[in-house]
Amino acid sequence: MTRDDKTDLMTIRQMCDAYDVTPRTLRFYEAKELLNPIRQGTRRLFTRRDRARLALILRGKRFGFSLEDIRQTLDLYDREGGISAQRQKAYELAVKRLAEMEAQRAELDLAITELKAELAEAEAQGLVPRHAA
C-alpha cells in the first residue's frame, strides 16, 4: 500500500543472490504458502514482507524447525492485521517456540561446555591442535 511496496520489489534472481537460495526453493516456499510474491504477468515479484519472512524462514531452519512449524508462526510478524484468530494462534504457538528455543539454548550451552572439555581432554592425551598458540 505504501510507496515502498511499489519500488521495493525484487525479481526471483535478485532474491536468490541476496539470500543464497535457488529459484526452486522460492517457488517451493510459495507453494507451501510461506511466501506470496505478487505477480507482474506471470513473473514473481517479491516484496519487503516476503523478504522479512524469508529471513525468518531461513533462521528457523537453522534452528531445526520444519517449514510447517515455521509457517504457523510467521503470521505473528505481520504488523497490520489486528487481532485475527490467525494471529492469536500464531501468538500461542510462538510462546511455545520461545520455550523450545530457550530449552535448546540451555542444552546448547551444556553441549558446548562438554565439547570443550572433551577437546581439552583429547589435547591432554596428545592430539595436537593444528593451530595451537
Added chain:
Amino acid sequence: MTRDDKTDLMTIRQMCDAYDVTPRTLRFYEAKELLNPIRQGTRRLFTRRDRARLALILRGKRFGFSLEDIRQTLDLYDREGGISAQRQKAYELAVKRLAEMEAQRAELDLAITELKAELAEAEAQGLVPRHAA
C-alpha cells in the same frame, strides 16, 4: 573388557524405553555405523559405550546435525584408542562443530530476544496472553 561391560548390557527394548526411540532406529544407527552393539547369537546387546554414543547422537540431532555429521565426530569421545588418525580427524571436525555451535548459540540468543520483543509487541496490540498474571 571391564566387569561392567558384561553386566551393563541392555536389550534393544530396554534401549528403546530408556531413550524413547524405536528398534528400527537403533538398527538403522547400527547399519550406519553409529552404534555397534555386541551380539549374543543373533540378538543385539547394547553396551555402555553404545548408550553414551546414542545420547550424543540424539543431542546432535536436536541441534540439527545430520547423522553423517555426528558419526564423524563420535570417535572423539572414545577413550582408549590413543592417537589414531581417526581420532585426529574427529578432533579437527569437533573444533569446527564447536565453532558452529557457538555461532548457533549467538544466533539463537538474538532470535530469542527478537521473538520476545515480538511477543511483547503483539500483547501491546491487544493479543491477550492466556496465562497472563
Added chain:
DNA sequence: CGTTACGCTGACGTTAACGTCAACCTGTCT
C-alpha cells in the same frame, strides 16, 4: 508341544525439502 513374546533380516513405503529437466512464454538486443 503349541503359542506367545521378543528379536532378526530383507525389502519396500513414506515424508520433507528440495533438484532436475522438458517445454513453453516473453522482453529485448542486434
Added chain:
DNA sequence: AGACAGGTTGACGTTAACGTCAGCGTAACG
C-alpha cells in the same frame, strides 16, 4: 527476424531418516 536471457509451470527424481510389513528363528511358559 533470430536468438538469447530470464522466468514459468508441471512432472519426475533424490536424499535422509526412518516406518511398516512379511517371513523367519528361538526361548520360555503353561
